[in-house]
Amino acid sequence: MFSELKAGPYSVRGMSLGGVYTSLHLPELDVVCDVGIALRSAAAVGTLLLSHGHADHVGALTTFLGIRALQGMRKPLRVIMPAEIVDTVMAGLRAMVELQRWPLDIEPIGLRAGDSFELRRDLQLRALQTFHPVPSLGYLLVQRVKKLRPEFSHLPGHEIGQRRQAGEDLFDTVDRCQLAYLTDTLISAVEHAPEVLDARVLILEATFLDERKSRANARAGCHVHLDEIIERADAFTTPNLVLMHVSQLYAPPEVLPILDARLPASLRARTQVLLPTMWPY
Numbered sequence: 001m002f003s004e005l006k007a008g009p010y011s012v013r014g015m016s017l018g019g020v021y022t023s024l025h026l027p028e029l030d031v032v033c034d035v036g037i038a039l040r041s042a043a044a045v046g047t048l049l050l051s052h053g054h055a056d057h058v059g060a061l062t063t064f065l066g067i068r069a070l071q072g073m074r075k076p077l078r079v080i081m082p083a084e085i086v087d088t089v090m091a092g093l094r095a096m097v098e099l100q101r102w103p104l105d106i107e108p109i110g111l112r113a114g115d116s117f118e119l120r121r122d123l124q125l126r127a128l129q130t131f132h133p134v135p136s137l138g139y140l141l142v143q144r145v146k147k148l149r150p151e152f153s154h155l156p157g158h159e160i161g162q163r164r165q166a167g168e169d170l171f172d173t174v175d176r177c178q179l180a181y182l183t184d185t186l187i188s189a190v191e192h193a194p195e196v197l198d199a200r201v202l203i204l205e206a207t208f209l210d211e212r213k214s215r216a217n218a219r220a221g222c223h224v225h226l227d228e229i230i231e232r233a234d235a236f237t238t239p240n241l242v243l244m245h246v247s248q249l250y251a252p253p254e255v256l257p258i259l260d261a262r263l264p265a266s267l268r269a270r271t272q273v274l275l276p277t278m279w280p281y
Helices: 061-068 081-098 157-165 192-200 214-218 224-231 253-262
Strands: 003-007 010-019 021-026 030-031 047-049 077-082 106-111 116-120 121-130 139-149 172-183 201-205 241-244 271-273
Touching: 010 077, 030 241, 047 241, 061 077, 061 081, 077 081, 077 139, 121 172, 172 192, 214 224, 224 253, 253 271
Parallel strands: 030 047, 047 077, 077 106, 172 201, 201 241, 241 271
Antiparallel strands: 003 010, 010 021, 021 030, 116 121, 121 139, 139 172
């Protein structure tokens, strides 16, 4: 059974357990982040974002594509991923097609840090640099909105409409950072892309939470330790921080008390955590 929480205007549905599986469905954005487990309820999604090629984040791709086929989805799934792994992912899919004698088509999109991709007219995806032993990316979803220029703010609505119909340019395009997804990375990813700290929703891995694993151990595996979030607490201006990818070292009943005791109150009030609903695992 997957977990679900509400972060600002967005639902976050799925499962994330460090080293075992991660897959998160963001239905309002028509996006799934990673596919370490196949979420049947998300099969109709338009875009899959792969952070990297480790099995707990990509291992259920063929199952997910099979579920889409069973549900009658004919359009190939758009899969956005680090450019370095596109050929390998496609080779893996070809091998599975040969095994099961059934097509597993995708629309592969390879990006590098700094690249952008238009998901829809008003929603842009930006690829962010993350730091892991294999090629990896984080993602920032940016909404583009029209904002009336200050010099026209005094105009009544009907006059604004008339001027627009006449072709007058009254609006500026404003980018709003809606949601950021960063997993399997060193904390330095937020320093390379500080805009994520102010995103409306920031989904961030927090694999290790206390002294059971040191910060040095976390860094050795290119993961985030809660200590590193705590020391940067003032920089986290996001109104909605969602922690995920918690290690199986921690039983779900332990996690919220650890956050309550360790996170500064101002950040704890804005923090949620996606946890497995069943335990023991």
